[in-house]
Amino acid sequence: MPWSCRRALAVLSMVALSGSALLGSGGAARAAGDADRGKILSYTCLGCHGIDTYKNVYPTYSVPALAGQHPEYLLAALKEYRSGERSHATMHVQAQSLSDQDMEDIALYFAGQVLKPGATPVGTAPDKVAQLCVSCHGKEGVGITGDYPTLAGQHADYLARALEEYKKGDRKNAIMASFAGGISDAEIGQIAQYYSKQVPPLRTEPRRVTILSAQ
Ligand code: HEC
Numbered sequence: 001m002p003w004s005c006r007r008a009l010a011v012l013s014m015v016a017l018s019g020s021a022l023l024g025s026g027g028a029a030r031a032a033g034d035a036d037r038g039k040i041l042s043y044t045c046l047g048c049h050g051i052d053t054y055k056n057v058y059p060t061y062s063v064p065a066l067a068g069q070h071p072e073y074l075l076a077a078l079k080e081y082r083s084g085e086r087s088h089a090t091m092h093v094q095a096q097s098l099s100d101q102d103m104e105d106i107a108l109y110f111a112g113q114v115l116k117p118g119a120t121p122v123g124t125a126p127d128k129v130a131q132l133c134v135s136c137h138g139k140e141g142v143g144i145t146g147d148y149p150t151l152a153g154q155h156a157d158y159l160a161r162a163l164e165e166y167k168k169g170d171r172k173n174a175i176m177a178s179f180a181g182g183i184s185d186a187e188i189g190q191i192a193q194y195y196s197k198q199v200p201p202l203r204t205e206p207r208r209v210t211i212l213s214a215q
Pocket residue numbers: 041042044045046047048049055056062063064066074075077078086087088090091094095106149
């Protein structure tokens with residue numbers, strides 16, 4: 001769909017949404033004000049992040065699930081795409097047109113019900129997870145603070161891709177580069193499988209179905 005057309009749809013859905021927001025109770029709508037704005041702004045994101053089976057085309061790997069993620073991490077990720085610190089052509093374009101405030105609102109909306117540490121781990125953690133990863137990502141895959149992304153239930157192929165990118169230096173982060181450097185390709189596969197099976201999992205954002213988006 002051409003960009004101008006998407007913009008028009010986004011504006012139309014904004015009108016539709018603000019109409020329905022007016023019907024809700026004034027107090028509640030106010031408390032969730034930023035996430036509500038994020039919901040409107042994130043309309044175009046759901047073409048990829050709102051479909052559970054959606055894949056990045058080349059190379060092929062799943063689009064990450066965002067619901068339940070720490071909003072602080074989502075915000076940091078969007079800023080990294082905008083600055084180019086984290087390279088991905090599509091996400092760079094997506095992030096480029098967003099202000100800091102837009103990003104905060106979107107991060108809050110996408111995070112939704114944030115996963116909390118403390119769930120019972122599923123299966124036996126691979127040795128490297130127990131030795132190297134749990135201090136930040138937990139055994140059950142929930143980032144211990146908002147700076148550390150939650151991995152629980154994330155698509156295994158996306159987790160593996162992220163680790164390979166840290167290892168190769170395509171994704172730049174000093175902390176993760178040092179940890180990823182110490183694990184083999186086979187271990188990456190096991191670690192990605194382990195974290196992807198943890199529950200409760202990160203989820204794909206439910207896609208709003210309206211007359212405008214049902215296609
Ligand atoms: C054309 C598909 C597509 C669209 C549209 C899209 N994304 Fe993404 N998004 C991706 C892919 C693919 C990745 C993983 C990129 C990578 O490997 O770094 C990603 C990654 C992300 C991440 C990082 C998640 C993590 O765990 O590190 C965030 C946050 C994100 N997108 C938010 C958004 C927002 C907000 C929008 C709308 C403004 C958006 N995306 C639109 C495909 C898309």
